[in-house]
Amino acid sequence: MEFEGMYRQPQRPKYDCLLFDLDDTLYPVSSGLAASCRKNIGDYMIEKLGIDEGKIDTLCNVLYKNYGTTMAGLRAIGYDFDYDDYHSFVHGRLPYENLKPDPVLRSLLLSLPYRKIIFTNADKIHAVEALSRLGLEDCFEGIICFETLNPVHKNSASDDEDDIEFAGLPNTTRSSDTGSEIFDIIGHFSGHSAGSGLPKTPVVCKPSEDTIERALSVANINPQRTIFFEDSVRNIQAGKRVGLQTVLVGTSNRPKGADYALENIHNLREAIPELWEFEVKSEVGYSGKVAVETSVTA
Numbered sequence: 001m002e003f004e005g006m007y008r009q010p011q012r013p014k015y016d017c018l019l020f021d022l023d024d025t026l027y028p029v030s031s032g033l034a035a036s037c038r039k040n041i042g043d044y045m046i047e048k049l050g051i052d053e054g055k056i057d058t059l060c061n062v063l064y065k066n067y068g069t070t071m072a073g074l075r076a077i078g079y080d081f082d083y084d085d086y087h088s089f090v091h092g093r094l095p096y097e098n099l100k101p102d103p104v105l106r107s108l109l110l111s112l113p114y115r116k117i118i119f120t121n122a123d124k125i126h127a128v129e130a131l132s133r134l135g136l137e138d139c140f141e142g143i144i145c146f147e148t149l150n151p152v153h154k155n156s157a158s159d160d161e162d163d164i165e166f167a168g169l170p171n172t173t174r175s176s177d178t179g180s181e182i183f184d185i186i187g188h189f190s191g192h193s194a195g196s197g198l199p200k201t202p203v204v205c206k207p208s209e210d211t212i213e214r215a216l217s218v219a220n221i222n223p224q225r226t227i228f229f230e231d232s233v234r235n236i237q238a239g240k241r242v243g244l245q246t247v248l249v250g251t252s253n254r255p256k257g258a259d260y261a262l263e264n265i266h267n268l269r270e271a272i273p274e275l276w277e278f279e280v281k282s283e284v285g286y287s288g289k290v291a292v293e294t295s296v297t298a
């Protein structure tokens with residue numbers, strides 16, 4: 001590997017942009033935030049939506065599996081709630097103190113002369129808090145988060161906010177507008193028609209390919225020249241389908257759809273040394289590194 005530079009012609013770096021998921025990607029699952037978040041979502045469903053406690057685990061699993069996030073699934077089956085209220089409930093009491101400054105990751109990121117952007121399904125307050133705790137808040141050009149891709153939504157009684165366009169999302173419905181009818185998704189999957197006829201969600205989130213393409217468009221990202229880092233296999237596979245290079249983080253087992261797999265984001269240099277190939281071609285410069293001033297953050 002160390003002789004590579006001697007035989008190659010200087011060329012434009014292969015990548016322009018590094019696109020990072022946040023949770024369980026830039027810090028490990030062992031932090032306990034994901035487990036706490038799951039518990040808080042269950043509590044929200046019981047306390048705020050009045051869902052029977054005995055249904056929570058099954059319902060969360062079914063919604064997460066079919067809609068990308070539990071929140072997206074709750075909206076799809078007819079629950080209506082204020083997005084900010086939901087986010088402050090499920091994220092407001094996370095054990096952020098478990099996230100410590102990560103100088104190793106910080107120095108890795110700062111040594112890479114590419115655009116670096118966060119792409120998370122979470123809300124902006126959570127993303128900023130987590131990045132700040134990790135000491136990485138100034139390592140990224142911007143954050144594509146929940147608010148970037150979703151219109152403001154309080155609840156159906158407040159105003160007509162859902163009339164904001166959902167361009168690029170086919171079959172978007174507004175199931176909650178028609179009343180308090182809740183779609184029995186658990187019953188649906190115990191019947192014969194499982195998988196077909198599910199209500200659509202108005203929430204825009206990974207792993208929908210439309211969502212990923214919209215995020216790329218918002219930040220003016222060329223997928224062919226971008227590496228996408230994620231801990232979720234299905235998000236990685238969706239990213240691959242839209243043309244991104246993909247890195248699964250959190251395991252060294254590389255599934256279909258992942259170009260690389262890293263046990264920990266700290267293994268970046270060992271796993272993808274080509275990201276630092278500019279070091280042997282430093283006289284070439286970086287025509288691909290354009291500081292595009294995009295309003296990425298919501």
Ligand SMILES: [Mg+2]
Nearest residue numbers: 021023024231
């Ligand atoms: Mg994640």
